[in-house]
Amino acid sequence: MSNSHPRKKKRKRLNKEAKDLLSKGYVKDHISSTSITTGVNFTSTVENGRHLTSNITAKYAYKNATVDVIFDSKSNLSAAIGFHGEFLPSTKTIATLKLPDYSSSKLRFQYFHKHDALVTSLVLSQSPALRLSASIGNPTIALRMKAVCKTGCGFTKYDAGIHAANPNRTASIILANKCDLLKASYVHRFHQPMKIAVGAEITRSFSIKENTFTVAGSCKVDRMTTLKVKVNNHGKLDTLFLHKIRPKFSLSISGEFDAKALNKFPRIGLALALML
Template sequence: MTGPGLFSDIGKKAKDLLTKDYYTYDQKLSVSSSSVSGVALTSAAVRKGGLCTFDVGSQYKYKNTLIDAKVDTESNISATLIISDILPSTKAIASIKLPDYNSGKLEVQYLHHHASLASVVTLNKSPLIELSGTIGAQGIAFGSEVGYDTSSGVLTKYNAGIDLTKPEYNASVILMDKGDTLKASLVRHLDETQRNTGVLEILRRFSINENTVTVGAQYALDPQTIVKARLNNFGKLGALLQHEVIPKSILTISGELDTKALERTPKFGLALALKP
């Protein structure tokens, strides 16, 4: 179903272009497989600094129900249950991360052609409540979200945004952090496939009188290979190369360099995701 999407979708295109797949600090290997019965298994190893962690996850999908569970070497367990279309155009998501028994959340989403609503409630004695909604049509969406702490009786957040999406570009403006931060972004697609793209993001923090300007680009070298780069006004340069080694199996090489402190050692990351 097409529609304005959730409030979290406002500005998401620019955010993904500037942050997604930049494995600057880690070396990661993940292997996943799936069966026709709806069962998928994933295992991953991550090396960060001198430490290695491992996790194993499983996913089971049956009709409109999805169950996702993961356990890692630090004895953390996460589980998510997603049920779609309990009522028309709705989705319910329940999640928890153990051993933190207070981490349980219940989210209900309603998506329609011209509006969306989402509510999130933490499952503990003093729940946090978050509500968000968007309205829109013909590529224009207006949205807002608010968070409320029932234990203290104060608003934890209130944000608002506008998003404009056309085949050639996407533009968004978000007022967040209780009005302290204004973020504006523009994504410009250079071809019909939207694989060659430029992006500009401007972040203004009023309380500290600071501006952050980030420019980025994505370019497809061939159908299996893309390169991405980003640079902000503080001199942080990031880049990555992503190549589909075999169908659905992706190799990502990324790095980050502080151009204003060239004496510092650049950071590199490597990720390999295998899907037989």
């Protein structure tokens, strides 16, 4: 078990890097959230010269407990308290309480084994929702399934996919949105000083009979600077410039240009993140 967990973490990291290359950090979700370890993080986001949000996030961890507090520019305060306890071998239980929006509180149970994993969570709202996620495989290839069941509504979501990964490449085929969306993606990494990565994604929506083809690339200009770009067959071009001014202070600039909407100004996003 001790040897399998590092391999699972590495596979999870590779899959996350592939997903981030094709979707994360651009204008539409520009620095909407920043994950931190223990400490205080300040994030401010500006788009097209218009200030959108400012968030102060604090996280404290002690033994098996974590406390997250978020205060935003709209004077909203929310807190999440998590407890991690290993009651049985290969299992972990997490209880999370969010305030003042207590309806999003949840109870989560995780089971990890050498070749499979099972995660279930119960959202404690007026219409409780049960979320189920399961995977089976090894660090090289895995089959995953997700489903959401709500009281009185039955299954509102079910996805299935197969993922393959190694240090140089990641590939996946996913059937999502109740079998309405088919998505296939591939990312290749070039291990050199610039750490260049290129990827492509094809999606097919059966309900509206639409295909989308996206290509993306990223590179590390230096130790503190990263560039990302993606473009699809609908004429949308997204770019992202991320620079760490200091180890705990970063600047992010993103842009979005739509070739089919030349009468509109390109969208530009600016974000500053500071961790104390």
